[in-house]
Amino acid sequence: MTENGTPIDKDKGTWVTWRPEIKVLDCTVRDGGLVNDHAFDDALVRAVYDTCAAAGIDYMELGYKGSERIFARDEFGPWKFCREEDMRRAVGDSPADVKLSVMADAERTDYKTDILPFDDSVLDLIRVACYIHQIPLALDMVKDAHDKGYEVCLNLMAVSTVHENDLDDALAVIAQSEAETIYLVDSYGAFYSEEIHALCAKYLDACRSTGKQLGFHGHNNQQLGYANTIEAIVAGANRLDATIGGLGRGAGNCPIELLLAFLKNPRYRLRPVLQCLRDHILPLRKTMSWGYDLAYMITGQLNQHPRSAIQYYDDGDGDIVEFYDEMIEA
Amino acid sequence: MTENGTPIDKDKGTWVTWRPEIKVLDCTVRDGGLVNDHAFDDALVRAVYDTCAAAGIDYMELGYKGSERIFARDEFGPWKFCREEDMRRAVGDSPADVKLSVMADAERTDYKTDILPFDDSVLDLIRVACYIHQIPLALDMVKDAHDKGYEVCLNLMAVSTVHENDLDDALAVIAQSEAETIYLVDSYGAFYSEEIHALCAKYLDACRSTGKQLGFHGHNNQQLGYANTIEAIVAGANRLDATIGGLGRGAGNCPIELLLAFLKNPRYRLRPVLQCLRDHILPLRKTMSWGYDLAYMITGQLNQHPRSAIQYYDDGDGDIVEFYDEMIEA
Numbered sequence: 001m002t003e004n005g006t007p008i009d010k011d012k013g014t015w016v017t018w019r020p021e022i023k024v025l026d027c028t029v030r031d032g033g034l035v036n037d038h039a040f041d042d043a044l045v046r047a048v049y050d051t052c053a054a055a056g057i058d059y060m061e062l063g064y065k066g067s068e069r070i071f072a073r074d075e076f077g078p079w080k081f082c083r084e085e086d087m088r089r090a091v092g093d094s095p096a097d098v099k100l101s102v103m104a105d106a107e108r109t110d111y112k113t114d115i116l117p118f119d120d121s122v123l124d125l126i127r128v129a130c131y132i133h134q135i136p137l138a139l140d141m142v143k144d145a146h147d148k149g150y151e152v153c154l155n156l157m158a159v160s161t162v163h164e165n166d167l168d169d170a171l172a173v174i175a176q177s178e179a180e181t182i183y184l185v186d187s188y189g190a191f192y193s194e195e196i197h198a199l200c201a202k203y204l205d206a207c208r209s210t211g212k213q214l215g216f217h218g219h220n221n222q223q224l225g226y227a228n229t230i231e232a233i234v235a236g237a238n239r240l241d242a243t244i245g246g247l248g249r250g251a252g253n254c255p256i257e258l259l260l261a262f263l264k265n266p267r268y269r270l271r272p273v274l275q276c277l278r279d280h281i282l283p284l285r286k287t288m289s290w291g292y293d294l295a296y297m298i299t300g301q302l303n304q305h306p307r308s309a310i311q312y313y314d315d316g317d318g319d320i321v322e323f324y325d326e327m328i329e330a
Numbered sequence: 331m332t333e334n335g336t337p338i339d340k341d342k343g344t345w346v347t348w349r350p351e352i353k354v355l356d357c358t359v360r361d362g363g364l365v366n367d368h369a370f371d372d373a374l375v376r377a378v379y380d381t382c383a384a385a386g387i388d389y390m391e392l393g394y395k396g397s398e399r400i401f402a403r404d405e406f407g408p409w410k411f412c413r414e415e416d417m418r419r420a421v422g423d424s425p426a427d428v429k430l431s432v433m434a435d436a437e438r439t440d441y442k443t444d445i446l447p448f449d450d451s452v453l454d455l456i457r458v459a460c461y462i463h464q465i466p467l468a469l470d471m472v473k474d475a476h477d478k479g480y481e482v483c484l485n486l487m488a489v490s491t492v493h494e495n496d497l498d499d500a501l502a503v504i505a506q507s508e509a510e511t512i513y514l515v516d517s518y519g520a521f522y523s524e525e526i527h528a529l530c531a532k533y534l535d536a537c538r539s540t541g542k543q544l545g546f547h548g549h550n551n552q553q554l555g556y557a558n559t560i561e562a563i564v565a566g567a568n569r570l571d572a573t574i575g576g577l578g579r580g581a582g583n584c585p586i587e588l589l590l591a592f593l594k595n596p597r598y599r600l601r602p603v604l605q606c607l608r609d610h611i612l613p614l615r616k617t618m619s620w621g622y623d624l625a626y627m628i629t630g631q632l633n634q635h636p637r638s639a640i641q642y643y644d645d646g647d648g649d650i651v652e653f654y655d656e657m658i659e660a
Contacts, residue, residue, distance in 0.1 A: 192592065193523070193560060220553075222588055227557030230523060257624070258552055261631045262522065274651050277624065294587070294607065301591045321604050 018265040021213070021238040023058035026051075026256060028281070029079055030061040030103055031241075031248035035288050038063050039077030045090040047280045048244065053096035054272035055260065059125060061101040062087055067110045081114075087122050099124035103155070104145070106130035106137045111144050118149025127153040128179070132162050135170050139177050146178035153215065153239070155183040159199070160190040160303050171206035181213040181239050186228060189221025189251055189300040193231040200235035215239030220251040220292050221300025229254045230262060244273055245281040247288075250306035251296035289313060294320050298327050348595040351543070351568040355389035356382050356586060358611070359409055360433055361571075361578035363393050365618050369407030375420040377610045378574065383426035384602035385590065389455060391431040392417055397440045411444075417452050429454035433485070434475070436460035436468045441475070448479025457483040458509070462492050465500050469507050476508035483545065483569070485513040489529070490520040490633050501536035511543045511569050516558060519551025519581055519630035523561040530565035545569030550581040550622050551630025559584045560592060574603055575611040577618075580636035581626035619643060624650050628657050 028048050029040055045062065052060045063079030071080055078086040082102045091100065100123050104111055115126060126145035130138035138154060145152045154174055159167060174182055184199050191199070196216075203214050216232035216239070218225040229240055242256035257277065260268040295309035295318070308327065312318045358378050359370055375392065382390045393409030401410055408416040412432045421430065430453050434441055445456060456475035460468035468484060475482045484504055489497060504512055514529050521529070526546075533544050546562035546569070548555040559570055572586035587607065590598040625639035625648070638657065642648045 193557070194564065223550075223553055223556045223585070226553050227523070227560075230557075234524065255553070258627060261627075271651065271654060274624065274654050278650050294604065297588060297591075320608050321601065324601060324604050 189219035368409035519549035
């Protein structure tokens with residue numbers, strides 16, 4: 001039983017066991033792309049892909065299927081759009097045992113045209129991301145991707161700001177959708193473990209008997225990205241997002257090098273991830289900034305979007321006490 | 331109930347409440363002293379003291395009562411020894427509502443002579459620290475400090491490497507001691523939340539009906555220093571160690587700026603801590619290194635003392651993959 005008295009998956013295992021249902025999705029290039037306008041070069045993308053293959057990571061997410069009507073091609077790198085030719089060029093034709101994924105944002109994806117039929121694409125998984133007011137559109141996107149032959153996830157974002165009865169209504173319709181997986185998403189890095197347990201129980205309860213899996217995507221604003229991922233696992237989540245070195249917008253994500261060691265599935269190997277960190281990810285710190293810092297802590301504690309904290313660090317030379325004072329003003 | 335089916339303090343509260351029994355101990359100068367051989371200048375010590383007063387932090391730990399027969403005065407700063415005159419000079423005579431503490435290591439403290447009678451000292455709390463084979467000595471140190479008039483804690487270190495039946499034996503005698511508080515200490519940053527819950531339950535069970543409080547001291551090797559402190563709170567711990575900016579040996583400690591926001595006790599104020607970070611702690615990064623990094627992650631995952639990781643970073647220019655290979659060699 002959890003602290004909240006909700007039942008936990010009987011198969012959750014113990015410290016020395018592992019749960020074969022658990023699959024890990026690397027979103028280094030997708031979430032990290034939010035830091036550099038999706039401008040990673042092919043060598044970096046290929047290095048992450050090869051690392052996923054060597055480390056036994058189940059899925060790799062390449063970026064977004066951004067609409068070229070909304071976003072200018074010359075203002076973003078290729079992983080904002082994930083054109084088929086860009087993906088094929090970067091990952092090559094190697095038959096690596098890593099499924100490929102993109103994220104499709106509600107209202108920002110021309111999904112009917114830009115998501116190709118499954119047989120015409122290197123992609124395996126479409127992850128539809130939406131806010132709660134976009135659920136009807138998201139459900140149409142889920143159906144579209146499912147009908148085209150893909151495995152489909154639905155990521156309901158910013159749920160830490162959603163009222164509970166609205167969430168119940170959303171989960172009721174999501175449960176009827178074609179999505180194989182529903183993600184609990186801590187967009188603002190605001191959740192504590194007891195909330196993770198309560199929400200995982202709610203999501204699982206809504207989807208009971210549908211066969212859907214529960215996923216979790218955390219952020220590290222309060223140094224809880226990895227910790228909350230562990231709590232989601234304990235609470236029954238079997239699909240886990242993480243990134244190499246925690247690379248991701250703002251405070252970043254759950255570091256995959258921490259997660260793989262926790263999971264103990266012999267399929268997963270830490271050493272290739274350390275190699276990738278040494279050779280590819282840590283050198284990015286010369287030109288990209290990410291990870292826990294005080295301004296992200298403050299937006300996380302206040303359950304707010306990290307944009308003001310990102311702006312604070314972009315401006316440079318800020319005064320963290322002044323930032324705090326501004327954030328807590330009414 | 332926890333995941334382990336153990337009972338939880340009925341008074342643990344909810345997200346919007348706070349538990350008045352909880353007290354926070356700042357060990358910035360003590361644990362941070364392990365990074366710079368306890369050589370903080372008086373201004374830094376005074377700044378932390380004033381911050382604790384302004385932020386409502388209950389205790390501040392100044393350092394160790396190291397034996398001058400064992401440790402040379404000229405090889406360490408004053409906070410290795412915490413002579414009465416040094417403490418009085420640094421904190422002054424201001425009647426701040428912050429209790430003062432030192433740590434007394436078993437076998438490294440001339441406790442009978444160097445710990446003065448309570449009325450002759452600025453100290454309020456003596457924290458006896460020991461490994462499990464030092465329990466008999468530690469119990470004599472606890473009695474000595476108690477008889478001299480102090481509040482006393484017992485910190486049993488490196489418990490992640492202690493066999494469970496030995497721990498049961500230790501807790502049985504500790505329960506009979508004069509210590510008001512027993513600390514669960516995650517010396518190597520190796521514990522996951524389920525272990526925290528199980529061990530807190532074990533400690534509380536051993537001390538039931540003695541009126542002792544349970545404390546928790548974490549380390550951040552796996553980015554779980556703060557998260558495990560939250561879990562210890564949920565499991566009933568009422569005495570919590572933390573440091574400003576997480577300053578501490580190796581991966582550092584639970585950051586007090588995260589903890590205070592979680593606790594929600596109106597006594598605690600975040601703003602003075604942010605001021606201290608800006609003006610005193612973050613500038614230390616020019617000459618001191620601490621905080622989560624990959625080599626500390628590896629020693630934490632392997633449940634080992636961080637000394638090899640500290641050496642790795644002291645040497646500089648290391649190869650993290652080679653470090654990993656060395657660490658997992660038999």
